[in-house]
Amino acid sequence: MGFQVALQPLNLFYCFTGVLIGTLVGVLPGIGPVTAMSLLLPATYHITPVGAIIMLSGIYYGVQYGGSTTSILVNIPGEAASVMTCIDGYQMARQGRAGRALGISAFGSFIAGTIGIIGLVLIAPPLVDFALKFGFPEYFSLMVLGLTVLSFMTSGSIVRALMMAAFGLILGTIGLDFISGLARFTFDIPELLDGIGLVPVVMGLFGISEVLLNIEVKIKREIFTTKVKGLLPTLQDWAQSIWAILRGTLIGFFLGILPGGGAVISSFVSYAIEKRVSKHPEKFGKGAIEGVAAPESANNSAAQGAFIPLLTLGIPGNVATAMLLGALIIHGITPGPLLLSQNPELFWGVVASMYVGNAMLLALNLPLIGIWVQLLKVPYPILFPLIIIFCMIGSYSINNSPIDVAIMLIFGGIGYLMKKLSLEAAPVVLAFVLGPMLENALRQSLIKSQGSFSIFFTRPISAACLFIAIALVVFPLLPWFRRRRPGVALEREDVT
């Protein structure tokens, strides 16, 4: 059924458009998948829900492919999940092996994407049966776990990341209370009765803030002007990379499923593990092909894995899948365990389109590499004004409201200050999206238990989620754990 839906000419077109835009966004630094998805979201109102989700998903996993090109050729990650690819990818390019780095990155991404989809097909249906047993307490605890994992995985202080999650929860309370109908923090602005829109918040925190940050610095880019050749990896390259690809795929997939996990974290973890298991760790950072293969595979399979909690539980694990959740709701579809039985054509159509999209991406990324290299030469003074206008149009066109544009600009300013203070935006957005669901689950659970919090600890799944969440908050306070954390930070410093 999935391929019947995915191979319809119109859906093929949406899939192609999605992966093409995704590659473009991945190649161009400054626009992440989230900004691109929010920009395209209003344009999907006129198309079918299946087509809309196929296109938006294509952007999400397409970005993971495109990001590697910029990392390898310019040493600037096109988006956050490609940060680790810079380390060895750029060194390979400097040694005249740019083509092989791009080649292994594309093939590794394809293999990882394919295995990721197989994993999705195998895991999603049984998980749906399991998820049907979930009640409000389980949903509440799972969302708490997701927010805690995301905060734990961020590069800076976990306390500050949790602060940002709390800020996101506050933002989620703006608008009408869903039980009493009372207006909360709306300041008599009618546009706020439905709450703040996800798109203005995301575009402000990610898009506008990035441009504001770059107004103050002049970015110099050194692009390899020599012709990129030899895109097909040699047998020796394959021998060196195949296990890295497979390890990266598995790590990425399982970290992608984890609430709060995702492509960025999985690429960091897979690089660190690859360096640790390698017989020649000293080659890492100097052009080791495994250092490109592992994180690129990991970020692609993580992108597929992240669909599992979204499609089966209706809970987004990261900001990009939160955007997809928003898109599903806008199109009148309730994501969750019933999605598979009520909208099988959407569920399987999206899954099958990912496979088709992966094949399209392989075809797009290798033969068209010359075009992507040319795109890298678009000067920032042209690119950044365009990003601002795109964000303005994107925010306005949702409700035809200048208030949404003003909200986006306010969040642009907040996002700028947050970046200056090294405060992460991802927990804000995830908590903002999960906030209303979390509040509903908490209030309904407490009403059911007559106000007793023991309901969260007497049900096994809920208790397990909460104990893991508590452990993640407590662990960083232990001295032995604090000694180990700087190791991860050092790996990240290699990037610059």
Added chain:
Amino acid sequence: MKKTYLINDLVWMSLAFLVCLGGLKLGFGTFQQPQAGFMPFLSGLLLGLLALADLSSGFIDQWKTEKGDKEIWAGIDWRKLLLTMIVLFGYTALFSILGFIIGTILLLLFLFRVMEPKPWWLILIASLITTTLLYLMFKVGLDSQLPQGFWGF
């Protein structure tokens, strides 16, 4: 003493305080029957406690691992930044009156000039071409809603 981080935590604590107050005003209810202010109060309390924890840990280790105040704010062209924000808010306020085409041409003139000073004639041509392409892409291609303004375009 890193003033920036101190101010940052104090700002978050103040916000948390205001949200808690707002939550109480809306009505906390009871744990058996939580009301509209229940979640805002709890979220505000959580934010306040975390900001307090961050502030305390900063005082204990003297913000040794953080960037210095000068490092955080170095190299910022405040004039350019504030001017950009004012122009963007101005565009937001006026584009319903001016319409997408005229408003965007004016905004692009400013943005291109701010990003990299080039001759006015070049910036004008770039703004006209970019606005036309954007209009064709969003209005004609994607059928997006764009402000029509006083002149109807």
